[in-house]
Amino acid sequence: MTSNKICFIGAGNMSRSIISGLVNSGYQPELIEATNPSTPKLDALKADFAINTSSDNSAAAARADVIILSVKPQLMQQVCEAMSGVDFSNKLIITIAAGIPAARYQDYFGQPIQLIRVMPNTPMQIGAGMSGLYAPANINDEQKAIAEVIVKTGGDAVWVDDEHGLNLVIALAGSSPAYFFLFVEGMVDAATQMGMDAEKARQLAQQAAFGAARMLIENPQLSAAQLRQNVTSKGGTTHEAVETFKQGDLPGLTAKAMANCIARAEEMAKQF
Numbered sequence: 001m002t003s004n005k006i007c008f009i010g011a012g013n014m015s016r017s018i019i020s021g022l023v024n025s026g027y028q029p030e031l032i033e034a035t036n037p038s039t040p041k042l043d044a045l046k047a048d049f050a051i052n053t054s055s056d057n058s059a060a061a062a063r064a065d066v067i068i069l070s071v072k073p074q075l076m077q078q079v080c081e082a083m084s085g086v087d088f089s090n091k092l093i094i095t096i097a098a099g100i101p102a103a104r105y106q107d108y109f110g111q112p113i114q115l116i117r118v119m120p121n122t123p124m125q126i127g128a129g130m131s132g133l134y135a136p137a138n139i140n141d142e143q144k145a146i147a148e149v150i151v152k153t154g155g156d157a158v159w160v161d162d163e164h165g166l167n168l169v170i171a172l173a174g175s176s177p178a179y180f181f182l183f184v185e186g187m188v189d190a191a192t193q194m195g196m197d198a199e200k201a202r203q204l205a206q207q208a209a210f211g212a213a214r215m216l217i218e219n220p221q222l223s224a225a226q227l228r229q230n231v232t233s234k235g236g237t238t239h240e241a242v243e244t245f246k247q248g249d250l251p252g253l254t255a256k257a258m259a260n261c262i263a264r265a266e267e268m269a270k271q272f
């Protein structure tokens with residue numbers, strides 16, 4: 001584990017997830033600081049993880065070796081511009097914002113910077129995250145290793161060669177926990193309408209989702225299609241359910257949702 005001082009600019013959902021992964025894997029809380037304009041999220045982070053907190057982005061960034069930019073994309077420019085008085089020459093910046101291209105940040109900060117883009121996901125908070133990392137050509141191996149160590153405290157990670165690859169990571173892993181939650185929401189709602197109590201319905205659906213995910217992970221030699229076929233008895237119940245999904249073009253709808261996710265990231269790249 002490195003002893004770099006890490007500062008999170010923005011203390012929202014994703015920062016909390018990464019901080020949780022870091023602290024739970026043994027990163028020293030006193031090396032971590034988070035900033036936010038309002039105090040309730042900072043107070044909660046301090047209470048839960050014993051990290052340092054502040055509302056002064058520039059002072060916190062000046063104290064840190066690694067700065068993780070975790071504000072919404074639409075706020076990124078103003079937040080970075082307000083920190084342009086900090087000397088970033090010996091610091092590594094990591095941004096987790098969707099959409100905004102790496103090259104844009106140099107304009108925001110008004111100075112040469114070393115920046116890595118990371119696309120994480122919220123399951124990092126329980127060590128089950130999946131992230132993508134992208135490093136522009138000016139980033140050295142030591143800086144890549146620092147980012148990878150941080151990200152992997154919350155789960156697995158892959159490097160991608162370009163920023164289109166990062167948009168694919170958004171569609172496959174950054175945003176996708178929401179797809180699975182939506183699916184479970186639908187299953188639980190349907191079961192409750194058919195008479196089961198919501199708590200029991202959730203227990204059944206979430207454990208089935210967990211089991212299916214573990215089956216995928218523990219059987220890399222089997223395709224998802226094969227695992228599905230292993231559940232589907234000829235003339236049986238699963239066949240009826242799967243055919244219903246196919247009639248509603250679930251594969252086409254999935255592809256469309258992912259394409260729209262990527263299109264939004266590309267739009268954000270122009271917008272912010």
Ligand SMILES: NC(=O)C1=CN([C@@H]2O[C@H](COP(=O)(O)OP(=O)(O)OC[C@H]3O[C@@H](n4cnc5c(N)ncnc54)[C@H](OP(=O)(O)O)[C@@H]3O)[C@@H](O)[C@H]2O)C=CC1
Binds near residue numbers: 175
């Ligand atoms: N949520 C997710 O699953 C993922 C999010 N991301 C990216 O992570 C980033 C953060 O998203 P998320 O955590 O969901 O968003 P949140 O809204 O939960 O967090 C953003 C935080 O930034 C704070 N903030 C606002 N203005 C400032 C400022 N001037 N200085 C410091 N902090 C500020 C907000 O404070 P307040 O609420 O008090 O205004 C808020 O706590 C986004 O860029 C998003 O694209 C990437 C992958 C996954």
Ligand SMILES: O=C(O)[C@@H]1CCC=N1
Binds near residue numbers: 170175
């Ligand atoms: O919805 C978003 O824009 C962010 C990026 C990936 C997950 N949440």
